Amino acid sequence: MDNIIELNSLRKTFRDFWLRPTVEAVRGVDFSVARGEVFGLLGPNGSGKSTTIKMLLGLLKPDGGSVRLFGLPPTSLAARKRLGYLPELSYLHPFLTARETLSYYGGLCGLDSRTVKERSAQLLEMVGLQDVAGRSVGGFSKGMARRVALASALIGKPELLVLDEPTSGLDPVSTNEVKTLVKALAKGGMTILMTSHLLADAEDVCTRFCILNRGEKVTEGEMGKIGQSLSEFFLAKVGEGRAFDVAEFLK
Amino acid sequence: MRGRFSAITKATALEIVSEPLFFLLTLSAASILTFTSYLHIHQFGEASRMARDIGLSSLLVFGIVYAVFSSIRTMRREIESGTLQMALVSPISREAFFLAKALGVLLSLLVFFLTVFSTSVITAVGAEASPLVAELHVNCAEASDCCNASLPGTLWSISLAFDVAVIIVPFAVAAVMNRFFAFRFALSVAFAQLIVAVAGVFANMAISSHVFGGKAEVLFSLALRMIPAGLLLFCPMLAFAAFALALAVKFKDNAVALASLVLFAAALPIFGNYYLSHALAKGGSVPYSYVASAFIAAVPFIAAFLFAGALFMRDRDVT
Numbered sequence: 001m002d003n004i005i006e007l008n009s010l011r012k013t014f015r016d017f018w019l020r021p022t023v024e025a026v027r028g029v030d031f032s033v034a035r036g037e038v039f040g041l042l043g044p045n046g047s048g049k050s051t052t053i054k055m056l057l058g059l060l061k062p063d064g065g066s067v068r069l070f071g072l073p074p075t076s077l078a079a080r081k082r083l084g085y086l087p088e089l090s091y092l093h094p095f096l097t098a099r100e101t102l103s104y105y106g107g108l109c110g111l112d113s114r115t116v117k118e119r120s121a122q123l124l125e126m127v128g129l130q131d132v133a134g135r136s137v138g139g140f141s142k143g144m145a146r147r148v149a150l151a152s153a154l155i156g157k158p159e160l161l162v163l164d165e166p167t168s169g170l171d172p173v174s175t176n177e178v179k180t181l182v183k184a185l186a187k188g189g190m191t192i193l194m195t196s197h198l199l200a201d202a203e204d205v206c207t208r209f210c211i212l213n214r215g216e217k218v219t220e221g222e223m224g225k226i227g228q229s230l231s232e233f234f235l236a237k238v239g240e241g242r243a244f245d246v247a248e249f250l251k
Numbered sequence: 252m253r254g255r256f257s258a259i260t261k262a263t264a265l266e267i268v269s270e271p272l273f274f275l276l277t278l279s280a281a282s283i284l285t286f287t288s289y290l291h292i293h294q295f296g297e298a299s300r301m302a303r304d305i306g307l308s309s310l311l312v313f314g315i316v317y318a319v320f321s322s323i324r325t326m327r328r329e330i331e332s333g334t335l336q337m338a339l340v341s342p343i344s345r346e347a348f349f350l351a352k353a354l355g356v357l358l359s360l361l362v363f364f365l366t367v368f369s370t371s372v373i374t375a376v377g378a379e380a381s382p383l384v385a386e387l388h389v390n391c392a393e394a395s396d397c398c399n400a401s402l403p404g405t406l407w408s409i410s411l412a413f414d415v416a417v418i419i420v421p422f423a424v425a426a427v428m429n430r431f432f433a434f435r436f437a438l439s440v441a442f443a444q445l446i447v448a449v450a451g452v453f454a455n456m457a458i459s460s461h462v463f464g465g466k467a468e469v470l471f472s473l474a475l476r477m478i479p480a481g482l483l484l485f486c487p488m489l490a491f492a493a494f495a496l497a498l499a500v501k502f503k504d505n506a507v508a509l510a511s512l513v514l515f516a517a518a519l520p521i522f523g524n525y526y527l528s529h530a531l532a533k534g535g536s537v538p539y540s541y542v543a544s545a546f547i548a549a550v551p552f553i554a555a556f557l558f559a560g561a562l563f564m565r566d567r568d569v570t
Contacts (some may be wrong), residue, residue: 044431054336054570057336057340058339058340059336059339059340059568059569059570060568060569060570061568071538074458077342077343077344078342080262080340080342081342081343085336085337085340087333087337089333091332091333091334091336091337092334093262093266093334095266095269095435096262096263096265101301104258104260104262105341106257107254107258107259107261108255108258108259108338108341108342108343109255109342110254110255110342111254112254134433138554149337154338156341248523
């Protein structure tokens, strides 16, 4: 099978100014994602999902192991030409309008101005922001900013879309819209890697998944073959967590 | 590649010019320069020299402050707001991203420079015209033709109107552009300031030529002599911008501001070579060959800072 992403024994330790290790964020993670898959990288908060994604995208340098994106190193421009990324928080330039934001990211993808204009109009309509295209994104609500960021990730028509917590902070309607969009993109042949700690969202859209906990891979599997709900499976693998003893405090 | 580079350059220049810092510094410099002409009590009979001194020193001090802080803000904002992540995932190398940002800073510095420098020229030329106006007044009084007696007052009013226009017109233009054409207010002010200041220089010269005839050559000569002196001041602005931009990739705002302050203190003796108001006051002019050699001397420093910045950018983890 044609693997688009390959991670082998990936490691990352964050260090302080004096290079003393502060946290070992990723400890020997490996998985691969095949073309056309919707792959979920799951795990509780602080499990190393975002760090793994950032190493995959070439934003962080791994301390060990290897990453291949389309068979190339993640810093390769040829690999990045085929990539779209939606970060956990919608990082946008607040002084740009929605249209200008898409134009900026279209320019970064190397698109000519006519193509940028056409795709921006299509994407703004797709994410339902055509009426506010001329407004600065600094004044947008979280949901609107998320849509602009999603449209920015799609403007280069990537083969691989990396979504870091795509539904984080969205209301149920917007969450549903994002999930529908992800399914539609996957149906169109796009490979999608998404991280989430919201298991219901992952269960709805992912075909395969990998669970991380405390920087290590706990398990990997196919969504239809776990024989129980993803939530039950997840808790069984990661643990129920501790119960807080509030009674003493409330006395 | 060119399209990617220009997208970053354009967004950087747009961001910096829309900043309140740009407003504050250009407006402060323009206001100080404008009202200098009307502070007779502090001029000790050397109105023109004072106008030039204040003009060029404003350009140097405000220019360096602007260069340092706009460079720090644009780079730190990219890093801290996370937009750097989005940009670096796109197919552009980190080194090219840094250099595109540097070019954006340079463009915004040009807008700042042209605005403040044009205002300096308007003020200095206006102050230099004072004796000519006084002479005109005497001539009018000696002549029996009283219809020209009000000319000096009229000229004074025109001069004041010019100066005030440099400040007020950009805001009025920006308000109209914002209200009726949905242009950004801050950006419109910046560009209107630039256009009004540059147009003001030409209008000032045209009116001077009409009123003073052959004697206006003195004013033209002053304006022309100020150009190389002003250009010379662009060198330290560029060097400080490159220095601050490079450090901002690796260090936090306060650390970079402090390092820039230390560099400023260390470079103070060198600024004597860049600040030539005294030569201008003696009627001298700065040869363009001197300006060229100053730029050539600044290039290795600017290149070294940019090279270091590109290396910092290449090696940093983007979290």
